[in-house]
Amino acid sequence: MFAVLKTGGKQYKVASGDVLRVEKLVAEAGDTVQFNDILMIGDAIGAPFVEGAGVQAEVIDQIKGDKVINFVRRRRKHSSKRTKGHRQKLTLVRVTELLTEGADKSGVKAATGSAPRDAGAAPAAKPAKAKKAAASGDDLKKLSGVGPALEKKLLGAGITSFAQIAGWSDADIARIDEELGLKGKIEKEGWVAQSKDLQA
Known part of the structure; x- marks a missing residue:
């Protein structure tokens, strides 16, 4: 059985035991988190989400993605160049359980993304x-x-x-x-x- 979950603006097709790199979650290594935005699980298809379904996962580590280089060059006389690098913060998780129902009563904390610097x-x-x-x-x-x-x-x-x-x-x-x-x-x-x- 597999499920399709949504987190960090992306969708992932997962099965029990899969290891995923998802957008940074507020969790420590060893924590168990639950994804509640499930688009599909087994034969059930959500509209947009499947009610009561969830995917539980164990947080392995907080990591950074590969470095992405953004290079800008303006052509012609007196041109300028600018190089910027970026490494996306990610969370490495291992899927432990797919719940077709009762996810809302499981007591496991929901997987939430990190707020932008808590500057609000x-x-x-x-x-x-x-x-x-x-x-x-x-x-x-x-x-x-x-x-x-x-x-x-x-x-x-x-x-x-x-x-x-x-x-x-x-x-x-x-x-x-x-x-x-x-x-x-x-x-x-x-x-x-x-x-x-x-x-x-």
């Missing part, structure tokens, strides 16, 4: 912080030359009110100008004077 959660905290700061502070977009992008930069640096800007010394202006890369915009636009007026 961390950057979400910054906009929330900026929104909170914007809600409690002044509308910095009232200053000339400040748009949404620059307002976000200012809020990220902890500048939330006109009172803060009005109290800046020459040293503060130079430091903030350098930190945020404003290229003299604070003095050109006269933010300190504007902030004093807006405060009043």
Whole structure:
């Protein structure tokens, strides 16, 4: 008996005892994982998946695939060349059991791919912080030359009110100008004077 499973955007035809290289899974060597997206097993064909079916496998190792070279050359005068290499992260697994039913009650953890660097959660905290700061502070977009992008930069640096800007010394202006890369915009636009007026 064989099954066709789907993982990492690819389909694999497997039988018990087969060794596969699949897209990286969140698992350690020696763990048992279960693939639940089964397109076909024995005589049962899914629409798109077979209900209650599963394929259990033992993780042998976390490996890297063969190196792929990406070479780009632009022709003609003053041409440029670029070479990049890539080795795909893979997981080596051995199929141990094909389950035609009851896979949902087996208690074996599902085989899941690795999330891209877990970067989704961390950057979400910054906009929330900026929104909170914007809600409690002044509308910095009232200053000339400040748009949404620059307002976000200012809020990220902890500048939330006109009172803060009005109290800046020459040293503060130079430091903030350098930190945020404003290229003299604070003095050109006269933010300190504007902030004093807006405060009043």
